[in-house]
Amino acid sequence: MTAPTPTPYQQQPMGGGYTSPIPVRSTHLGHALASEWTKIRTVRSTIWTIGVMFVLVVGIGLLVAVQVDDREFVDAPFTIPALFGLLLGQICIITLGVLVVSSEYGTGMIRTTFTASPQRWRVLAAKMIVFFAVSFSALVVAIGLVGAATAGIHSDAGSTSGGDWARGVLGGALYVSLLGLLAVAVGSMLRHSAGAITAMLGVVLLPSIIGPIMGISQSLQAISDKLIEYNAPNSLSALFSIPMSGDEGGNGMKQLALLAVVTAAAMAGSFALLNKRDV
Template structure:
């Protein structure tokens, strides 16, 4: 006869840990760092810090001032009172702007295309995920810098020219300071928009130089043909050198408003394209 075995007891099952997605009970953590809602002002401050701290800005704007003021002073020193009978005292600045506008075009491209070239644009968009805010800040900061520097250079040349001549000019020249600075600044903004779309410094600068130089050279060949003469004449009227000449009163029939309006429309279209492509493409 077998001896009955004592009943066996099962050890208690170990408790399963809580799933990792469930937070452990306890007091919530509050960061001591204040959280501030970002806005356009922060983006403007960031872009202002960038544009004034890189050496390319100092070089391009320095060369721009040297060309506009230097050439303007040299031309003004060779003029007489009779030369300003029907043109403003800012005309000598026109000759410097013909070359100086290339500096603003180059700077406009570098403001954004250089970040794509170095990869720093990823850091910029990580810090400010609202891409449209970044592009808007770049456009506003660059335009303000370009306009102030251009107006200063043109106005200084006008004051220097006026100081060399005893008779006041019969043509007011304050408007040419504003319109001339606005024209070359819009060219720089157009270059910035093109740089945003192409994302390549050399390609964007080449495209902008073609946009400025080709309409100034091609009409001479187009007007050799009777069928293309009208196109050549319009291109001659609205190219950059002749547009600046009209703004500075060297074309008495046109004050440059039509040329400035065309450039403003072209710049607005390029900015719209830059905003559309900015949201559709990855970095």
């Protein structure tokens, strides 16, 4: 009997094996970024959350801008009307931050993602980078539109300084984007959409509720003052030059710095937990 002729896909002896014409390249962070960008721009949750955020920030901001008098902007920045919509719009960014990572755990697709990219830190880092870029850009546009429209409506009220514009537009967008980045880290650690969103709502809302209540007790006054000063609504208000607490000289930079430290710590914890779990 004669031996069967090997097919082109069978291993050939003595180095005559099949060589794929497709070049083999080592993977890097750029590939993960491209993958996450494709995900975030094609899912409906991104369109809905960013869209609702725009409606809230721009819609409420313009309603406030047309209702107030020119005298209100003599010593106040034109970006202030955007604050009223941003206090609600931040919930949309937080929700998107959680869904960026938790939705894949909910559907089980995270197994496929980690199979395609075994370097888990690369996947989570790409999610965070893409989310931050999308949310920060959208917030800058939304706040900037309200500020520009307010400046046009109240053109006789004077002009806002460059520092006020930067704090309102860039500072406000950065603060809310960091809250969203914190939500990504919490979503990665909890791996449950409802639980992570609830936890983030507690972080944003509870300090502003508990702070005044704790102020009733004299022994808890110091803690109450800190909760009132550093809660999310007051921090955003300070960045827009109208702090709700008694710190009239504050510009929101220390609140922004504290949030950056807390977010960095949460991100470090999410990366540490990611490598210790099976999935």
